[in-house]
Amino acid sequence: MSASTPQAEAHDHSHSDVSGGWLRAAVFGAMDGLVTNTALVAGVGGGGAAPRAIVLAGVASLVAGAISMSLGEYTSVKTQNEQLDREVEKERRELERNPEGELRELTQMLQVRGVDEALAREVAVQLSRDPETALRLHVVAELGLSPEDKPSPMTAAVSSFVTFGVGALIPLLPYLFGVAVLWPALLCGGIGLVVAGALSSLFTPRPWWFSAGRQLLFGAAAAGITYLIGAAIGVTVA
Template sequence: MEIPHVGTERHLVHRSQWLRAAVLGANDGIVSTASLVLGVAAAGSSRSAIVTAGIAGLVAGAMSMAAGEYVSVSSQRDTEQADLEKERRELERNPEGELHELTGMFVERGVRPEIAAEVARDLTASDALGAHAAEELGIDAEGLARPFQAAWASAVSFSLGAIIPLLAISLAPSGARSIVTIVATVVALFALGVLGARIGGAGWPKPAARVVTWGLAAMGITMAIGAIVGTAV
């Protein structure tokens, strides 16, 4: 009988998680930057002022995303390391009790007691901490969260998303800045909605519609505020 390639399946799961994070970061970049430049444009600002505001928003947003992700993932990693250290001490203090605990977990899942005991012994002999981390804590002891990697990925995905509306409003003719930016943003959001749905294995129409709807709402509100402020000033 052919043995499943577990490593490949695990890799695909991790890749899916990173893709979801990248899609969310890009979505934030598109919506926030498009809303910002459209709001500034609605206030009657010059092209240079609009582009300057867009670049500032891109940099600030990317740094904010990176900082937030770094803090969040660092906290997660600290918690995981603390749990692993606690489990390591328990294994040193009471190895037999931990073996029985691991056996009981497999029995609760429907494995026959004698087989559960054999599997628990084999896993303990191979990697006791790794086995308990995975089965009891739901942690991959060899794949703890990486704060710098998460921060970098968030900043890059946000920046790539933000570039789309920024380029659109920078290159569009003066009389068509807003409409060109809105169209480019809607197309990008629709594509991201479809991609996110595909990654999650769901149908794409509703997710894509939700992303586009919220994007249009954000752009509409900031354009209205920009127009009001521009008129008042």
């Protein structure tokens, strides 16, 4: 190689795990826990319940919600993976029964992505020599999912369980420390929503203040509605 010829410089880079199943479940769990128990505390407190009753209701909501979230996440992710497995097997049968038709399909996929027809056919033939490579290409192109990068149901379940529990605990902290009025609990819930929203922005192109403000707005709306309902029911019952 000539001394004047520049060499390609390799740059190491990595991407976040967007298919592992933990991030969506963790964000969903944290936000759901925060909004659910902040709204619950607002509704029960607005109805005039005693601090002990608010704590009891909040802890029951925390436990039930965390279990429900984790089971729901596990089942939904497991079902999604099983559906993908079924589609992969369907594609595998098509490759075995109609290899020429699948070869033409792969050629067309490459052409759509800008490869010339003759070269697309040549590349498709080479790729199809390995049935597993051809299968993976067809599945990714047709379904938009990789059979090798399926999210983990257990990871999603554990993530949602833990984050829901932590989120649901935050609005209860003032009562657990002996505070007997409502506003500190709502303040803690609001701070939790702001922090959770800001942390979620680390994984997105959104500025932290946008994500934080959005979550605070959602939580405030839920808490405000349930407070009014709780107050109305409390007055009626009284």
